[in-house]
Structure formats: structure tokens, C-alpha cells
Amino acid sequence: MTNTTENELFDYSPIVDRPPLHWPGGAKVAAYVGLNVEHFLIDRPSTSIWPGTADLVPDALNYGWRDYGPRVGIWRTMASLDRHGIRASVLLNSDVTRHYPQIIEAGRKRNWAWLAHGRTNSILHTDMPRDEERRVLTDIIDTIADATGRRPRGWMGPGLTETFNTPALLAELGLDYILDWTNDDQPYALKVPGMISVPYTVELNDLMLFGKGFTGPEFVQIVQDQYEQLRADSEDGGRVMALALHPFVTGQPFRHKYLDQALAYLAAQPDIWLTTSDDIAEHYHRTLEAHQQA
Template identity: 85%
Template sequence: MTNTVENELFDYSPITDRAPIRWPGGARVAVYIGLNVEHFLVDRPSTSIWPGTADLVPDALNYGWRDYGPRVGIWRTIESLDRHGIRASVLLNSTVADHYPQIVKAGLNRNWAWLAHGRTNSILQAGMTLDEERRFLTDVVDTITAATGQRPRGWMGPGLTETFNTPALLAELGLSYVLDWTNDDQPYRLNVPGMLSVPYSVELNDLLLFGKGTTGPEFVQIVKDQYEQLHADSEHSGRVMALALHPFVTGQPFRHKYLDQALEYLAAQPDIWLTTSDEIAEHYQRTSEERTNGGVTQFMADILSK
């Protein structure tokens, strides 16, 4: 008989049974841009547009496709973010600090939020021992802190990967939330003291959408549809919308205007809190006691008054 492993990291919590979340300024949907700024190794396979050459060393086709992001695509993306006054939540490989310091400098000038995103997207920590992972995560966090002058508060693993030890090790290092568990429209507490899960998306994600053949106009409509539904859902309790971007995908010339249209739409919404994942996590943590003590009573009163 095979032994099964129960999920002890978080508990089941239906969204209908929770105390309401109130975002600042009466906003209904908190939206952040998860901007993946990554470095890939030339002798390791990773995300590929054409699997036929993915195991070659060097893999000029796929490495070159990915390398378009830091060389060209990121700068188009920055233009659109600036145009619409949006701060990015940057999912940062720590080796970016050495290889692409100009991108880090651009982000510092724009007060981006910096999240730890592993060392490189060519290396996962899956299979590491506890001590190996502790050393690995410490190096990642310390490198990003030194490069940005800010200790990261959040984490997303390369490929959204963790071990069973990752959240506790991140808590040891002073981080307070992860994005890896894409199972909710609201933040929630993990069963690790001080740690939250903040929503991220593998669906509203340019890499997967365009990888499935989504067109530019369809991408804009998907962004609108996502926001409209979350706005409707948020009548009694706030929701989170994450838009995941990779500069080697939406930074391509023929897609750029559609990313710009999507950001223009979001920036124009009256009930939106266009923010960062750091600020979402901080607000949720700070107001959680108030929600726990009085939120359920108010939630029921709101419903009964309708």
C-alpha cells in the first residue's frame, strides 16, 4: 500500500466563508503586474518555444528567444508601464544583478517592488536537502538585497517550484509571502507563522496564453474579462488580479501594442487598486485582526441589508 502525503501547508477555506477584505480607498479589485525578470544559462534547457532543439548545447534557437527579453523586450515593457503610471512587482532572478545591472537600475529609478525568484530560471531547488536549500535561499535573498538596497518580502520559485521546507526557510530569512500556490483570488495565511500566499496566475499569464496561440486582441479581451468578473465577485469582499508578464513574450514587437492596450484599460478603471504584491500582502497582514474580530458580523449585515 502506498503512503500518501497530506497537504499541511495550508487549510481548505471556501471563499464564501471568509471575513470580507476591504482595499484602500474603497477599491474592489487589487491588481498588480508580476514582471518576470530572469536570467537563463546557455548550457541548461529551460522554457522553450521549439522543443526540437531544447536539449542541444548551445541551444541558439531557444536561448536566443529567451534572451530577447533583457536585451529588447523589457525596455518596451518599461515604456508601457511608465506611460500608464504602473509600478511593477518584479520577480527577480538574483543573477540578473550581475548580468543585467541596467535593468536593476531602471527598476530602482521607478521604485519597483522586488521579489526573490530564485538564482536563475535554469536551476530549481527541487530535490535540495534542507541545508542546501537554506544556503541557496540565503544567497538569493542576500544578493537581491545588496543589488536593490531592499530586502525582498515576497518569493516566487522558478517555474513556481518549492520544496516542503521553502516557506519556513523564507520566513527565517524575513520574507512574508509566496506566489507559488495559484489557487485563490484572495491572500490567505499559510500554516507557517508569518507567511501568506498572495494570488498569482498561470492562466492570466502571457507565456501560457500566447503559447497556446492566443492573439493580441484576444489577450486584451481576456484581461478585460478577468477584471470584470473579479469586479463583480468583489461586491462584498475585495479580490486580487495578477497579470503575469515575460518580456521575451509580450515584449515582442507585434504584441506590444496589445499589452499597452491592456494596461491602458486597467489604469482607467475607477474601482481598481493598481498596486504591488508587496502592498497587497502588507495590507492583508495589517488588517487581518480587524477582519477576524469584526468582519464576519459586518459581512452578514451587508448581505441582510440588500
């Protein structure tokens, strides 16, 4: 895969032209919580709540806001996930394993699914020669596997970034799905053999929604609206609902009860398969194999 003006990673496939997609147990919507567990460098600008200090070193205001996530917010979020019996699909910076081992241990006890999410969210995954990128990806994946006891199957780049070589290199390293291309309500095959795209979201995403000024009650309503529409659409085939969370956002005290209400709503739906991105990917791979053998 090389730099090109044409998209060579996947074909256009209108959702109305596909065979019906069936989820286990007759579920209509497969839903997962994409929990971003990230490490940020103290001397690099990154996601900020206040741009006025973002270029300072150190930037105590914005770094502290982000650092609330691993120190406090994730433990509050974890309690809510536990309360509703939800396994997280963790988008994990490999640097987290060194800096916050208590989070890794807590996730292992909960049998979380672990996805590779770059080294740190302060550095985007871009502008690398192929051999250098292979070394970087190998280090990220091996570090996560060593710390969690489970080799990741999925990838989401920091800031949803890739190079043109990333999907093929990930396939070489044994991964079989990516979340970076947020362009569908169903998984679909990429042109890289053995690699698929699983839906993620930059819309139903706490960082984006609360960053735009939405309130807690509006967040709950948006989660409900998303599910209801996908459930209605599923008459033509199963859909995927991703809920993207950042512990320094929905882990804030005044937002927590609204996250809990949203998770309670999802857990109560009779037609939902509340699962992980790993299990969604595995089921879709089996579906593709069945179609190829038919």
C-alpha cells in the same frame, strides 16, 4: 515541514465563507503586474518556443528567444508601464543582478517591488536538504537586497517550485508572502507563522496564453474579462488580479500594442487599486492582525 501525502501548508477555505475583504480607498479589485525578470543558462534546457533544438548545447534558437527579453523586450515593456503609471512587481532571479545591472538600475529609479525568484530560471528550486536550501535562499535574498537596496518580502520559485521546507525557511529569513500557490482570488494565511499566500496566475499569463496560440486582440479581451468578473465577484469582498508578463513574450514588437491596450484598460478602471504584490501583502497582514485583535 516534511514530505507528506497530506497538505500541511494551508487549510481549505471556500471563498464564500470568509469575512469581506476591504481594499484601501474602497477599491474592489487589487491588481498588480508580475514582471518576470529572469536569467537563463546557455547550457541548460529551459522555456522553449521550439522543442526540436531544446536539448542542444548551445541551443541558439531557444536561448536567443529568451535572451530577447533583457536585451530588448523589457525596455519596451518598461515604457508601457511608465506610460500608465504602473509600478512592476518584479519576480527577480538573483543572477540578473550580475548579468543585467542596467535593468536593476532602471527598476530602482522606478521604485519597483522586488521579489526573490530563485537564482536562475534554468534550475528549479527543488530536491534540497533543509540546511542546503537555507544557504541557497540566504544567498539569493542577500544578493537581491545588496543589488536593489531593498530586501525582498515575497517569493516565487523558478517554475513556481518549492520544497516542503521553503515557506518556513523564507519566514526565518524575513519574507512574509509567497506566490507559488495559484489557487485563490484573495490572499490567505499559511500555517507557517507570519507567512501568507498572495494570488499569482498561470492562466492570465502571457507565456501560457500566447504559447497556446491566443492573439493580441484576444489577450486584451481576456484581461478585460478577468477584471470584469473579479469586479462582479467583489460585491462579497475584494479580489486580487495578477497579470503575469515575460519580456521575451509580450515584449515582442507585434504584441506590444496589445499589452499597452491592456494596461491602459486597467489604469482607467475606477474601482481598481493598481498596486504591487508587496502592498497587497502588507494590507492583508494588517487585516489579519485587526481580526486577531477584534
